[in-house]
Amino acid sequence: MVKLTKIYTRGGDKGQTSLGSGERIAKHDLRVEAYGTVDEANASIGLVRLHTRSDPDTARIDAMLGRIQNDLFDLGADLCTPQDTRRKGTVLRMTDAHVVRLETEIDTLNDELAPLTSFVLPGGTAASAHLHQARCVVRRAERLMTRLAEEDDVNPGAISYINRLSDHLFVLARYTNDKGRQDILWQPGANI
Numbered sequence: 001m002v003k004l005t006k007i008y009t010r011g012g013d014k015g016q017t018s019l020g021s022g023e024r025i026a027k028h029d030l031r032v033e034a035y036g037t038v039d040e041a042n043a044s045i046g047l048v049r050l051h052t053r054s055d056p057d058t059a060r061i062d063a064m065l066g067r068i069q070n071d072l073f074d075l076g077a078d079l080c081t082p083q084d085t086r087r088k089g090t091v092l093r094m095t096d097a098h099v100v101r102l103e104t105e106i107d108t109l110n111d112e113l114a115p116l117t118s119f120v121l122p123g124g125t126a127a128s129a130h131l132h133q134a135r136c137v138v139r140r141a142e143r144l145m146t147r148l149a150e151e152d153d154v155n156p157g158a159i160s161y162i163n164r165l166s167d168h169l170f171v172l173a174r175y176t177n178d179k180g181r182q183d184i185l186w187q188p189g190a191n192i
Contacts, residue, residue: 020081020091030148035079037141038162042072044134051127052176058127061172064105068165071098075158079145083153094157102164109171118185120170124177131173138166 011017016024017032025032045065052062077092122132142162148154174180 034144034148035076038076041137042069044137048130078158093155094161099160099164102168106168106171109175113180121184123184124182127176128173131169135166135169
């Protein structure tokens, strides 16, 4: 259980932060960049929920996004605790179950969408536009995580999760565009 009684500690005033292992590293370390971008993705999803939480038609979508936001905190905990950390207690790790849940939701939602005939431009409804923005932040987090994995040990389940999450957000963006009917399709060379 997390209990925060003091918000500032002054521990980062010299440009360092603590990992879940207790190790101190620079705030600009690639690992911190990765889990910081996951946090940014979470905030982007919070913006999406401004457009899904009060509409009965999107209650199912909002519930999915709520679960994803919680998962993203778990993912941040996973990333801030290196794989080789030996510590007492449970270390949160992303698992196959997280990925399977996303895949199941993707398949269920996608079954209600018409097949794509072109790439989709971000936009349409407010929820869809914000979902596309969140998807882009998730893709940036994925790039940072895979770069980190080249230098250090990263849970493969974390990388699978973030990869599947961008697909999930893409399908949700189409779904919130009136099940794709309000999608804005790319027209190659339209302005030449």
